[in-house]
Amino acid sequence: MNIFYRYCFFIILPLFICCKKEKTSKYTIAFSQCIGNDAWRQTMLEEMKRELSFYPDLEFIYLDAGGSNEKQIAQIQELMKSKVDLLIVSPNEADPLTPIVDSIFQKNIPVIVTDRKTSSGLYNAYVGADNIAIGRLAGKYIEHLLPEGGQIAIMKGLIGSSASKERLLGLQQILNNSKNLQLNLELSGDWKKETAYRQAKKHIEQLKTADIILAFNDQMGLGIHQALTEYGLKEKKIIGVDALAGNGNGLEQISQGNLYASMLYPTGGTEAIRIAMAILEHKPYVRDNILGTLVIDRENAALLDLQSKKIQEQQIDIDKRQTLIVEQLKTYKDQRTTLNILVVSLVLSVIFGGVAIIVLKSNWEKNKHLELQNTEIRSQQQRIIEMNQQIKDVAEAKSLFFTNVSHEFKTPLTLILAPLEILSKEKNISKEGVEQIIRIRRNAKKMQTLVTNLIDIHRQDEIKPKLQISAIFLDEFVRQILANFKPLAQQNHIALSFKNTTQIERIWIDEYLMEQALSNILSNAFKYTKKHGRIEVLVEENTFGDFFYLRIIDNGMGISPSDIDHVFEPFYKGSQADGSGIGLSYVKQIVELHHGQVTVSSKEGVGSSFTFRLPTDATHLGDLQLNAESTSSETLPSQEVDNYENSTIDQTVKFNSSHVPTILIIDDHQDIRLFLGTILGKRYNLQFSKNLAEAQTTLKSEHPDLIISDIMLPDGSGLDLLKQLKNGTTSSVPVLLLSALDTTETKIEGLQLMADAYLTKPFEVDHLLAVVENLIESRKQLKEHYSSVIVRPTNSLNNANSLTQQDQRFLQHLDILIEERLSDPKLTVEEIAESLHISRVQLYRKAKNLLNCSINEYVLQRRLQKSKHLILEGLTINEIADRVGFSSATYFTAAFKKQFGLTPSAFKKDVLKH
Ligand code: FRU
Numbered sequence: 001m002n003i004f005y006r007y008c009f010f011i012i013l014p015l016f017i018c019c020k021k022e023k024t025s026k027y028t029i030a031f032s033q034c035i036g037n038d039a040w041r042q043t044m045l046e047e048m049k050r051e052l053s054f055y056p057d058l059e060f061i062y063l064d065a066g067g068s069n070e071k072q073i074a075q076i077q078e079l080m081k082s083k084v085d086l087l088i089v090s091p092n093e094a095d096p097l098t099p100i101v102d103s104i105f106q107k108n109i110p111v112i113v114t115d116r117k118t119s120s121g122l123y124n125a126y127v128g129a130d131n132i133a134i135g136r137l138a139g140k141y142i143e144h145l146l147p148e149g150g151q152i153a154i155m156k157g158l159i160g161s162s163a164s165k166e167r168l169l170g171l172q173q174i175l176n177n178s179k180n181l182q183l184n185l186e187l188s189g190d191w192k193k194e195t196a197y198r199q200a201k202k203h204i205e206q207l208k209t210a211d212i213i214l215a216f217n218d219q220m221g222l223g224i225h226q227a228l229t230e231y232g233l234k235e236k237k238i239i240g241v242d243a244l245a246g247n248g249n250g251l252e253q254i255s256q257g258n259l260y261a262s263m264l265y266p267t268g269g270t271e272a273i274r275i276a277m278a279i280l281e282h283k284p285y286v287r288d289n290i291l292g293t294l295v296i297d298r299e300n301a302a303l304l305d306l307q308s309k310k311i312q313e314q315q316i317d318i319d320k321r322q323t324l325i326v327e328q329l330k331t332y333k334d335q336r337t338t339l340n341i342l343v344v345s346l347v348l349s350v351i352f353g354g355v356a357i358i359v360l361k362s363n364w365e366k367n368k369h370l371e372l373q374n375t376e377i378r379s380q381q382q383r384i385i386e387m388n389q390q391i392k393d394v395a396e397a398k399s400l401f402f403t404n405v406s407h408e409f410k411t412p413l414t415l416i417l418a419p420l421e422i423l424s425k426e427k428n429i430s431k432e433g434v435e436q437i438i439r440i441r442r443n444a445k446k447m448q449t450l451v452t453n454l455i456d457i458h459r460q461d462e463i464k465p466k467l468q469i470s471a472i473f474l475d476e477f478v479r480q481i482l483a484n485f486k487p488l489a490q491q492n493h494i495a496l497s498f499k500n501t502t503q504i505e506r507i508w509i510d511e512y513l514m515e516q517a518l519s520n521i522l523s524n525a526f527k528y529t530k531k532h533g534r535i536e537v538l539v540e541e542n543t544f545g546d547f548f549y550l551r552i553i554d555n556g557m558g559i560s561p562s563d564i565d566h567v568f569e570p571f572y573k574g575s576q577a578d579g580s581g582i583g584l585s586y587v588k589q590i591v592e593l594h595h596g597q598v599t600v601s602s603k604e605g606v607g608s609s610f611t612f613r614l615p616t617d618a619t620h621l622g623d624l625q626l627n628a629e630s631t632s633s634e635t636l637p638s639q640e641v642d643n644y645e646n647s648t649i650d651q652t653v654k655f656n657s658s659h660v661p662t663i664l665i666i667d668d669h670q671d672i673r674l675f676l677g678t679i680l681g682k683r684y685n686l687q688f689s690k691n692l693a694e695a696q697t698t699l700k701s702e703h704p705d706l707i708i709s710d711i712m713l714p715d716g717s718g719l720d721l722l723k724q725l726k727n728g729t730t731s732s733v734p735v736l737l738l739s740a741l742d743t744t745e746t747k748i749e750g751l752q753l754m755a756d757a758y759l760t761k762p763f764e765v766d767h768l769l770a771v772v773e774n775l776i777e778s779r780k781q782l783k784e785h786y787s788s789v790i791v792r793p794t795n796s797l798n799n800a801n802s803l804t805q806q807d808q809r810f811l812q813h814l815d816i817l818i819e820e821r822l823s824d825p826k827l828t829v830e831e832i833a834e835s836l837h838i839s840r841v842q843l844y845r846k847a848k849n850l851l852n853c854s855i856n857e858y859v860l861q862r863r864l865q866k867s868k869h870l871i872l873e874g875l876t877i878n879e880i881a882d883r884v885g886f887s888s889a890t891y892f893t894a895a896f897k898k899q900f901g902l903t904p905s906a907f908k909k910d911v912l913k914h
Helices: 002-019 039-052 069-079 094-106 131-145 162-176 193-202 204-209 218-230 250-256 269-280 298-424 431-460 474-492 511-528 583-593 670-680 692-701 718-727 744-752 765-789 805-820 829-835 840-851 855-872 877-883 889-900 904-913
Strands: 027-033 058-064 086-090 111-114 125-129 150-156 181-188 212-215 237-242 261-264 288-291 295-297 470-473 495-500 506-509 534-541 547-554 597-603 607-615 662-666 685-689 706-709 735-739 757-760
Touching: 027 039, 027 069, 027 269, 039 058, 039 269, 039 298, 058 069, 069 086, 069 094, 086 094, 086 269, 094 111, 111 269, 125 131, 125 269, 131 162, 131 181, 131 212, 131 237, 131 261, 150 162, 150 193, 150 204, 150 218, 162 181, 181 193, 181 204, 193 204, 193 218, 204 218, 212 218, 218 237, 218 250, 237 250, 250 261, 250 295, 250 298, 269 288, 295 298, 298 431, 298 670, 298 765, 470 474, 470 511, 474 495, 474 506, 474 511, 474 534, 506 511, 506 607, 511 534, 511 547, 511 583, 511 607, 583 597, 583 607, 662 670, 662 692, 670 685, 670 765, 685 692, 692 718, 706 718, 706 765, 718 735, 718 744, 735 765, 744 757, 757 765, 805 829, 805 840, 805 855, 829 840, 829 855, 840 855, 855 877, 855 889, 855 904, 877 889, 877 904, 889 904
Parallel strands: 027 058, 027 086, 086 111, 111 125, 125 288, 150 181, 150 212, 212 237, 237 261, 495 534, 662 685, 662 706, 706 735, 735 757
Antiparallel strands: 261 295, 470 506, 534 547, 547 607, 597 607
């Protein structure tokens, strides 16, 4: 971006240079005019301007004093405040103006006096005619006109003006030398026609006697002429000064005879500017620039007038050309500006083009770089995806590992807990033995919970225990935990005491978690308490009875002040700690999950006190599932259990009794098979399979009353077997899944596949026995129920006792199938054969042999037998007909009467009678 701004600077700079305003005036010339409203001075100004047009860089300031000395002085003073390089001045009167003009000159500002002078002579140059010479010329001309002599009257200009003084001087010089010429009237007209007119009228009588009248300028001469004309003296010879060309001016007046003659007095405007430029440009110049003069009379006036008119025309022409030149100059300037703009635009285009190329190149390079970065990012993304996949694979492997490990843990745990349960029911166990059994069971259960937690941790990736709240006897809970520490206390000679000052019997806690919390604090207390020390556990109640305090007080080494604020922080390891640091933060988490708080107070070298503040009732636990039945009193069950033998049962051993149900046990773990054999072998016939293949072979020939199967089998899943069983002829065999897989998904899957029960390892022996018994009993009841409602035909060839087991099973399945489809009037023989996986002919033959009737007859008898029960249950004829698969009540009544010899209502009456 910087590069761009740099380019812009260089681009914009020429623009400023090109569009800059034309340079300021090189010089400033000021012209102070004594009076500006007469033709002579206007001519002077025009000449100056004409000359100035050659110097366009020059600034020209023009000031008109209107014939006032004061005004002229003030104007010059004001002028000097601004920057002026040169002053041209025509002083109104010499003496009053001299100081201000001198001060300018003394400031080294060049001064040019024109036409009139100052008294000091302090100026750089004078431009104008020699007024003394003009006076002399006029005198000489009068001498010429009056060779015999005569009377002369004069009209002077402004008294103090140098021009008037000098003209008089020159005239006097001539008259003084002349004997016959006499100056007999001197009037003052201050250069103005009106003043001269008034003066002339005032002195008309004296003027009448004058032979020649000399006015010091033509205007005053014309004023006198006007006055004389009024008195009929217009032929009097009047001589003036100036001889200015133009309408109404001297030259014309001479031609018209209003003036007799005039002394040419050039205005000198052109010369004044030229001298000024010479001074400013430090060129050589002349101090006294005396302009020529001559006498103009009737003889040369017309010619001069003509010439001057011609000159004037030429001047006008020159002016026009000048204007044209100025216009062309302006056009040229405009064109130059346009050209400059074009050049600048061109330069800008070239520069912008260059910049664009540079920017494009830089963009191209950046894009290339970005593309490279993108490729790099893409490859990194790919690497991340691969790494993610690897992490996923590792996580899956970890998951599998955890599942397997937990499975491996659960089996031996089953084999610890279950025999222990049996052992605990043994008679004649010593009190000590009972205590040991309780301890073993508590610790095995603890391990079981740890395995579960391990799996939970791995699943949830966070150590967030879930509460399983039970009503626990407070005293017993604490005492049991303290009992664990008894050996440690004895070993270290530490006095361990417990005091409960409350009336609280039960508390609502997660026994396992709270035990962990309390044990953690106690083991710390033992760790940091020296031999012969003291550890007290106190239970106290708060004033309102809604909270109790469980305090663990020791007189150990205490906690340092720097550690005490952090002991409950996760992973904080204090200066004395040697554990993982998770302990106290876990304690805090457990207590807070119970809506309690844990606090500590300690003094180094004195001891520590940890306090659990916990609610006394369960209201705070809200929706948590409370295991109300559970208590901490792990007393030995009072009822006796059968002695069991440590048999070395294997799948090869069979316990066959035609009076007891048969259970097929499928489990790859020999110990589990052995253990199940031990607990079930006394009551049931058992068959064993250690894998899926074996089980399938067994099921081809055997018809167990119950199947107990593991899910994770070496050659497949128990769930697959379940599917096969429930979809085949064995669908009525109850299946109990017994697995270490404790996931909701597996349980749901098992139950969806019609498993009759799902137990997880490790299992409670009593629970398993109860479930097994329940499943077998329900099946038996179902069968009996069918048997009770279904009285097989009396014409049956075989009674139940003489039937083979296989035939009995066939009949059972047939009955169950018919019972299930009893309400279906369209049940066909084909459907029954298909459901039983035999051909129609086979079915016909079996029915004939075993039932001594056709299948259709048998189905009809089942319908009618069932209807008897429904009649007794009080259902209407229509309802019964519908429930037992008759398309109409009439048809049902007819069939019933045909079968039993009386109508359904008569049957009801008859039964109720008895
Ligand atoms: C113009 C004028 C001229 C005369 C000159 C003298 O103002 O009066 O007519 O010659 O001034 O300074």
